[in-house]
Amino acid sequence: MNKITLFTTFAGIALSVNCTLAQSEGLTSSPYSLYGLGVINQTSIGRSNGMGYTGIGLKTETEINNLNPSNYALTPKNSFFYDVGVRGQYDYISNEVSDDGKTTLNFSNLAFAFRITDGLGAGITMVPYSDVGYSLVGLQTNIEGSSETFESSVTGLGGLSDLRLNLGYSIIEKLRLGVSTSFLFGNIEENEAFIINNSAFQLTETTNYSGIRLGLGIQYDITDKFTLGGTVQFPTSLNGNLKRSVLKTLDASEITVEDEEPDTAADFKMPLELGLGVSGTIFNSFTLSADYKKNYWSNTGQQENIGEYADQDIYAFGLEYAKNTSSYKYVERIRFRAGFNYDNGYLAINDTKIDGYSITGGIGLPIGRDNNSILNLSYGYGSKGQIQNILVKENYHILTLNMSLEDLWFRKRKIN
Structure with a gap:
């Protein structure tokens, strides 16, 4: 298979699989996915998942860093990177009445990068932006005009x-x-x-949502071992389209009241997002990374029915150790x-932020010595919310597996 065919095939698989993922089983069982667009995804690609989901200021030439588009400028000549990931999550939900647990498993990302x-x-990346997967059972409602409930x-x-779609360009040697x-889409x-x-x-x-969002990134090498980075995601509105189907059954006879009638839904507004990151190498073996x-x-x-949106702050720190990568x-x-990683939340319910x-x-387990292919395995334990009033506490475990591979293009083999 030649390189053009490989490129086309991979791009086709990436688009077809992820379009299917957008319509398939949810990647979460969090009760907090009830609000807005659902739970905003934090997991990333490759090494970032094990380093507190940091990467804005992380300089790398050996794999994909999708958290800052400027880093794509460092993609080596004749290298083609691609990354395929899968994620499993176990959620344990607690409130004042009961406890419950659920496991979900699905693909987490497809991505590739190359030098022009x-x-x-x-590079092109496809990742979940938000996940929805909630279930509310036993909700009691009064029957109008009587004291009975259902x-x-x-x-x-x-x-x-x-x-x-990401593009990165080196203005000068130290500045990118x-x-x-x-393109955000899904339902x-x-x-x-x-x-x-x-x-x-x-x-x-x-409800189907779709829209386009623009972003910028910058990285500057303060020294050979320290890099400063910044990102911005501009605000935008996602167009909403609603389809509704109502089915009634009276004495075992089905009556379709309204079937698949399109309707307009309120647009969902995406906020301005700013990011700042720094990374550094210490003692040639330790890599430190921090994002805000x-x-x-x-x-x-x-506004939500029982809450309102509030400004969100996310603090993240990461550390990597490799004795000698060569x-x-x-x-x-x-x-x-x-x-x-700490997230102070973007939704306040009864003046309490989640x-x-x-x-x-x-x-990270290297695959061979002649390329930068690596098998990345990461684990995360997290907690969200609290047992108070109508809130619930969610504890979760996340396991991600990423095949981060490098294919070498147009390189002549040397024979001694």
């Missing part, structure tokens, strides 16, 4: 995907600029059902990672 010309690199169940499934264009399906005596009711609402992100949700003016000894080339934290660890 000297100092100019490009129980209903509500489930939600879906989420949005982020298909992003980047631009990204994201959220909500089902409500209840039974009263011999009658049943089922309502299905599917500010998302201005309050400026969108959006050593002939395999053990010395293995990379060990750890990280911490904050959370996660602790991560990971390992």
Whole structure:
């Protein structure tokens, strides 16, 4: 298979698989995915998952860094990187009444990167932007005009995907600029059902969202070992389209009240997002990384039924250790990672923000010595919310596996 065919095939697989993912089973079972577009995805690509999801200021020439488009300028000549990931998550939910646990498993990303010309690199990534997967059972509602009540169940499934084109260019040796264009798309399906005596009711609402978002990135090498980075994601609005289907059953006879009728839905406004990151190499074996992100949700003016959007702060720290990545000894080339991430939340319910934290660890196992291919395995433990009033506490475990591979193009083999 030649390189052009390989490129076309991989791009086709990336698009077809992820378009399917946008419509398939959710990647989360978090009750907090009930609000807005769902739970915003923090997991990334490759080494970042084990380093507290940091990477804005992380300089790398040996793999894909999708957290800052300017880093694509460092893609080596004749190298083609591609990354395929899978993620498994276990959620344990607690409130004042009961506990529950659920496991989800699905693909997490597809990505590739290549060099166009000297100092100019490009890449396409596809990752989940948000995940929806909640289930509310036993909701009690009063029957109008009487003292009787009935129980209903509500489930939600879906989420949005982020298909992003990245370009990075080296202005000078130490300064790189980047631009990204994201196509956000997907749908959220909500089902409500209840039974009263011999009658049943089922309502299905599917809201489709789509929109384009622009971003910028910059990296500057303060020294050979320290790099400063910054990113900005500009605000935008996602167009919403609603389809509704209502089905009633009276004495075992089905009656379709309204079936798949399109309707307009309120646009969802995405906030201005700013990021700042720094990374450094210490003692030639340790790589430190730290990020800070500010998302201005309050400026969108959006509100939920039981809460409101608030500005969000995210703090992340990461550490990687590799004794000698060019050593002939395999053990010395293995990379060990750890990280911490704190998110003060973007949704306030009864004036209480839903904050959370996660602790991560990971390992990078090299695949061969003649390229930069590596198997990245990471684990994260996190907690979100609290048992208070109508809130619940969510503890979760995330396991990610990424095949980060490098293919060498147009290189002549040397024969002694």
